[in-house]
Amino acid sequence: MRFHTESRRDAYDAIVVGSGIGGLTTAGLLARAGRSVLVVERHDRVGGYAHAFRRGRYHFDSAVHLVGGCEPGRFEGGGLVHNLLTDLGVRDQVEFTRIDPAFTAVFPGLAVDAPGDLDDFVDCYANEFPSEEKGLRQFFHECLNIRDETRRASELDGPLAAISKPSRFSTLMRYRRATLAQVLDAHIASPELRAIIATLWPYLGLPPSKVSFLYYATMMMSYLADGAYYCRGTFQKFADALANAVKSSGSEILLRSSVRRILVDGNHVTGVLLENGQRIRAPLVVSNADLRQTVDELVGAEAFPSRYVGRLRRMKSSVSAFVTYVATDLPLSEPMRRHETFLYGTLDHERTHRTSLQGLPDWQGVTIPTLADPSLAPDGEHLMIMTTLLPYQAHDWRGGSQWMVDRMIARASEHFEGLLDHVSFAEGASPRTMERYTRNGDGALYGWEISIAQVGPGRSTNVSPIGGLNFVGHWTQPGAGIFGVVTSGIQTAEAILARGAGA
Secondary structure, eight states: OOOOSSOSOSBOSEEEEOOBHHHHHHHHHHHHTTOOEEEEOSSSSSBGGGOEEEETTEEEESSOOOEEOOSOOSSTTOOHHHHHHHHTTOGGGOOEEEESSSEEEEETTEEEEEOSSHHHHHHHHHHHSGGGHHHHHHHHHHHHHHHHHHHHHTTSSSTHHHHTOTTTTHHHHHHTTOBHHHHHHHHOOOHHHHHHHTTTGGGTTSOTTTBBHHHHHHHHHHHHTTOEEEETTOTHHHHHHHHHHHHHTTOEEEOSOOEEEEEEETTEEEEEEETTSOEEEOSOEEEOSOHHHIIIIIIOGGGSOHHHHHHHHHOOBOOEEEEEEEEEOOOOOGGGOOSEEEEOSOSOHHHHHHHHHTTOOSOEEEEOGGGTOGGGSOTTOEEEEEEEEEOGGGSOGGGOOHHHHHHHHHHHTTTSTTGGGOEEEEEEEOHHHHHHHHOOGGGOSSSBOOBGGGSGGGSBOSBOSSBTEEEOSTTBSSOSHHHHHHHHHHHHHHHHHHHOTTO
């Protein structure tokens, strides 16, 4: 994209601060509805955690590995990403490849390929664990009910509205304070099957005993009911398509530019002040930035009610991650040829999570995107993206992180035999790297934690106490992940358009 240091105009209908997927979704929908929109992004490309980067002839995704809902859905409310891109007129700009198996889980003495279709998944493990069939089918029946009720609840005026209609949202009400572990324990007796179903907990940053069952069920259904997909050319193509929708509607994206201040007069926003000194007027500002930084630094906590600020101070942000980006010429045998492989040292996900909190994780996920898109690397080579969760405070990342890169490659070589002798490129990204590129405090991957206390009504709303100021992205409702932030972007745009100018 071309860079320019100042916006073309001094006034817009709306300004979006940050170009993560949530912010781009809102900007694209507002622009298509006829609003003049300015997106301000400090990085040299759009996408936030969905951005990609190049190292020589290698093209790496920074953090996103899979997304659901990329084709028309066969279940009610499916095809979220497909429908968004279609509505914005840019569906033909993005090509998605279906991933099946959806994931592979490797435990000591147990390796499983999880079918990428819900019916196949349930049938597969009903056959593998015949004594668990009834509980397994009940578990996923509840997951589908949650998916359906969540979709219907999103059409109401905020999450609290669902609470006032308990008969219409009985599954949401029943599980609103339930963790994944509690629901698994109620339906599944086998430790092995519980571990398999909970394989994807790192996608939400909390182990089964802490993560919200409602959010886990919604996330898992986005992969199994809608299908798991990889974006050919990296997920940067997805972000770029959303950006193109903004620009093709006559709106503007300003890169390598930072917002110094969101301007407020009385109790209503009036625009933004850029770091270069340019003042841009707008009756509506949508922040896709770290919510705490928006309140404390871009606006100023004194502009918000003390009760609102106090609640933010009590909320807990999510964990960060360490990612090792590897290129290899290792010939991949059949057991290695999986897009997404989780290497666990134990069936006990709680113990696994504790190793991350202690700063020496004994597990990691390994994504091989070149299996879906060979063009990301030269012929004969594959890319491996190794990811594990780590708190920012676990180590002094300023002292270097090569030791962690070496540790993760050595751990991966236990499954990918011979890898140590076939590494042609390796580079690591620490929680400090995540913070530097995305400005999420402490490199938080998921905004607020996806705990039972911080989903639904417990999560920050998209509307702030200040008139015209809205929030979007993984710090707000409904939560993290591409599915979550796209939903957040759609809900924010729809609410703004419903309220009218200056909302």
